[in-house]
Amino acid sequence: MSPSKSGNDYARSLSLLWGSQTVPGRSGLTVQKIVAAGMDMADENGIEQLSMRKVAERLEVGAMSLYTYVPGKSELLELMLDKSQANLYACDDIRAECGGDWREAMRFIAKTNWTLFGKHPWITELSGRRPVFGPHIVLKYEMELSALDGIGLSDIEMDSTLSLLLMHVESCARLQTSMNRTQKTSGIDDNEWWLEYSTAMENMADWSRFPVSSRVGNAAGELHQSAYSPEHAYQFGLERIIAGTAALIGRSEPR
Template sequence: MDGKKSSGTDPARSLALLWGSHTKPGRSGLTVRAIVDAAIGIADAEGLDALSMRHVAERLGVGTMSLYTHVPGKSELTDLMVDRAYGELYDDVGAPSAQPGGWRGAMEFVAVRNWELYRRHPWMLQIITARPVLGPNVSLKYEAELRPLDGIGLTDVEMDSVLTLILTHVEGTARVQASLDQVQQDTGMSETEWWLASAPVLDKVMDPSHFPVASRVGQAAGQAHQGASDPVHALTFGLARILDGVAALIAQR
């Protein structure tokens, strides 16, 4: 997927919009909330490439210029979309901490909720957010996900690093899954169907004597996953290894 830039060129304007009231209607009866909801609906159904201020206006049945009195442009709109989507993660800031299994169970919960969010809104994976969208829901997310790591023996920087490591892993596997979904949609062939068609041909052309380890491991993985990869397996396997490492770090203290 091609990445799209996020965050407006004017941080102050973007932050004011993110933290402002989204319920007060303008002269046209529009609200920022309605505009963002329409934009998310378009991105969910048609992808981020289909999103434009004009398309949002058409969906709302208003003139395009009326949108600009509420949202300055597409960059600010995508910031609002990201923040709104993250608001779906937790009903309460204490939700991750309330999970069974201590900090480890909480981090597993965090990983699954973020994975599910990307599955609902794959367009989020197309937005480049090297600089985070510092909206209220993003801030609430950060607070909720850090709390289970507080007081377990990690420094503040380590807490941030552990959370970043987990979320980066989730994003990476979700990105692979989204790519597989797109390929299946484009080709009409599932990953299992592709593997069943490819494996016999690969067995004939790939000489195991030249690639002994790759042949053995690739065949075992392919049979296990019924495809070249399994993002769900990668998610759970990688997350377990990350949490094992965090547990080892804590134990050293």
């Protein structure tokens, strides 16, 4: 959202998010169809290439027709973001679905969000925007929080733990998206790049000056066949977050 929006603008945005999106107008369009077209285009080319004009061309209507349904690109992105998070969980009770184990529930939440970012990489491009409180996003928050409810965390700790988990997954997914884009544009995969680059580097420096970097870097490079692995970082960090949460729950001092 733009910081210059007024209360009426926010009310209109929320009305779009929470209102019916399936009622057709005179042209036969619906908000739902516009959002679906926008998501398809963003999945294909990212949000930088997305515009109201291009969405209109995709739907074979005049650009002005869209504005009677969605005021602009900012609102369209909000609708797309909310829609992308619909029906992520088949079961209302995530922890019950995971056998009542909050640790498995956290792993399941992380995996679900990792898959979401893989399906819609453009979501990571919206980082830094103010939150969107659409119905699907609010329901997702409710379900994910509920998986942490009653395990020994305060309300603030529940929110902070979930935020830490989701930010970790998003950060790793953003790096994975960037690496995928680089591989696509360069035509060279990371394994091939690492082999060529590391071979060239061997003759460019006196590695005896960097004994720890050389030892650790070689070990990591051998494991990942690249400079780093976003998926490995995601898995490693996830387990550290779960361990930290367990320690927080098991603390002896009062909250």
